[in-house]
Amino acid sequence: MAVNNALDRHIALVGFMGAGKTTMAAALSARLGRPVFDVDKEIEARYRDTIPQIFEAHGEDRFRRVEAYAIGAAVERRHPSILDLGGGAVTFRDTHDGLAHAFTVLLDVDVTTAWERARGSDRPLAQNEDDFRRLFDERQPIYQEVADAVVESGDVDGVILAAAGIHHELGALERLGELVPGDGPVALVADSTVMGIHGPRAQEALGARLVSTHDLPPGEEAKQLWVVERLWSELTLDRGGTVVALGGGSVTDTAGFAAATYLRGIPWVAVPTTLVGQVDAGIGGKTAIDIPHGKNLVGAFHWPARVVIDETLLETLPDRERRQGLAELVKTRLLAGSELDVRGAAAYKAALCLRDPHDHGVRQWLNLGHTFAHALEAAAGFDLPHGDAVALGLVAALRLSGRDPSVLDELDPRPVAVDRDRAWAALLRDKKRTGDAINLVLLGDDGPKVEARPAHVVRAALDTLIA
Numbered sequence: 001m002a003v004n005n006a007l008d009r010h011i012a013l014v015g016f017m018g019a020g021k022t023t024m025a026a027a028l029s030a031r032l033g034r035p036v037f038d039v040d041k042e043i044e045a046r047y048r049d050t051i052p053q054i055f056e057a058h059g060e061d062r063f064r065r066v067e068a069y070a071i072g073a074a075v076e077r078r079h080p081s082i083l084d085l086g087g088g089a090v091t092f093r094d095t096h097d098g099l100a101h102a103f104t105v106l107l108d109v110d111v112t113t114a115w116e117r118a119r120g121s122d123r124p125l126a127q128n129e130d131d132f133r134r135l136f137d138e139r140q141p142i143y144q145e146v147a148d149a150v151v152e153s154g155d156v157d158g159v160i161l162a163a164a165g166i167h168h169e170l171g172a173l174e175r176l177g178e179l180v181p182g183d184g185p186v187a188l189v190a191d192s193t194v195m196g197i198h199g200p201r202a203q204e205a206l207g208a209r210l211v212s213t214h215d216l217p218p219g220e221e222a223k224q225l226w227v228v229e230r231l232w233s234e235l236t237l238d239r240g241g242t243v244v245a246l247g248g249g250s251v252t253d254t255a256g257f258a259a260a261t262y263l264r265g266i267p268w269v270a271v272p273t274t275l276v277g278q279v280d281a282g283i284g285g286k287t288a289i290d291i292p293h294g295k296n297l298v299g300a301f302h303w304p305a306r307v308v309i310d311e312t313l314l315e316t317l318p319d320r321e322r323r324q325g326l327a328e329l330v331k332t333r334l335l336a337g338s339e340l341d342v343r344g345a346a347a348y349k350a351a352l353c354l355r356d357p358h359d360h361g362v363r364q365w366l367n368l369g370h371t372f373a374h375a376l377e378a379a380a381g382f383d384l385p386h387g388d389a390v391a392l393g394l395v396a397a398l399r400l401s402g403r404d405p406s407v408l409d410e411l412d413p414r415p416v417a418v419d420r421d422r423a424w425a426a427l428l429r430d431k432k433r434t435g436d437a438i439n440l441v442l443l444g445d446d447g448p449k450v451e452a453r454p455a456h457v458v459r460a461a462l463d464t465l466i467a
């Protein structure tokens, strides 16, 4: 266990025959927009022969050498890809070492399932059940040793979460000490409300690693320069230390930014305690504070070393805050085109962020409804909760996508009383325009897309959101 995530790194899939590596590789390729490098296929193409034939003609030892060479070449490739490794590849030392810089995921499968899937194939090592089972037992410790993460066979979201460094588990807070990578000192940052409710358990879980605790003002008040300055001066960590941010998006944005800048950047761990945090703010490495000119205008991309999602932390969340998160969850469901839970929504965002960490492309899909939401928030002098504004923004985005906005009924979006001209002016300020058209994230038949709509159409859609 050395590599924390697959940002800018290959994802190497290992596991026994029948673990579903090839199916998984294809699914990950589609979700992450990365090419698959299938080592067996590569070797077959080079030798113009099938693996069983190569095995037969040259023996296993020789085959492993060829395999290690092919994997070495794959790992050297610059663009992060999905490496689909043969089941026996990691038994060879050279391969093992070659994987040191990839994020290696063990697809876990039980031996009976694996045998059911592999029997009757022409795979040389799947001809006899007893041999198969013996080999399975022999390989397990080797897989465990190379794996940066272990995921159930078939769990695509599980691999994506792991690849993003996200750990989702009920009650995970109790294991925070083990979940913070490394064994160095930890500074715990939380807003005063969350510190009061969940701080003691977090402190206990961190044990002897905890060297300091830091209380921030609750809510958006935390996202100010003086708060970050105070953190900079209070922190006693060296570069081997880790900042743990326990709280909603306001805390993770602020503490993450402090971690990004302190000593030119030290690792941090997000432990989101709001629904917004668990499906959105805690994921993807964007950190920021506000300045008088506007929200989130100063910040940094600083991917957390780990994100710990413990849904039991939401039990103490006030309804009003839960509603804010529900809007982002519904937004994510619309983008994905399926009924996602918290884990699924976290994985959806994680995939877009891994694909586009610096927000030049598909990550912008996450702004569905937000052009309208930001305009309404600005016109309301930021006296409108973000989730309520997003709910309204989604109404407009659905209408412009030719969809029925009644799917948003659970959010109960209600038009707000703000000045129409002020809202329109804010929208124009916020948006890049191409001539008289405005670019928006909309939903197409094949999923989300960015498309231009004439200004008067956009203005009419905005007007329907205003009472």
Ligand SMILES: NC(=O)c1ccc[n+]([C@@H]2O[C@H](COP(=O)([O-])OP(=O)(O)OC[C@H]3O[C@@H](n4cnc5c(N)ncnc54)[C@H](O)[C@@H]3O)[C@@H](O)[C@H]2O)c1
Pocket (backbone or CB within 6 Å): 191, 193, 194, 197, 218, 219, 220, 223, 247, 248, 249, 250, 251, 253, 273, 274, 275, 276, 277, 280, 281, 282, 283, 284, 285, 286, 287, 288, 296, 313, 314, 315, 316, 317, 318, 321, 324
């Ligand atoms: N970085 C990103 O990608 C990103 C994405 C979305 C939002 N954000 C930012 O997130 C911020 C909003 O964060 P938020 O909505 O998570 O809320 P928040 O952090 O502002 O917290 C809201 C309130 O809930 C309380 N609270 C939090 N967890 C609680 C719990 N478990 N039990 C009881 N009370 C709890 C807090 O004390 C606070 O009073 C905004 O500043 C926004 O810009 C960032």
Ligand SMILES: [Zn+2]
Pocket (backbone or CB within 6 Å): 328, 370, 386, 390
């Ligand atoms: Zn939002």
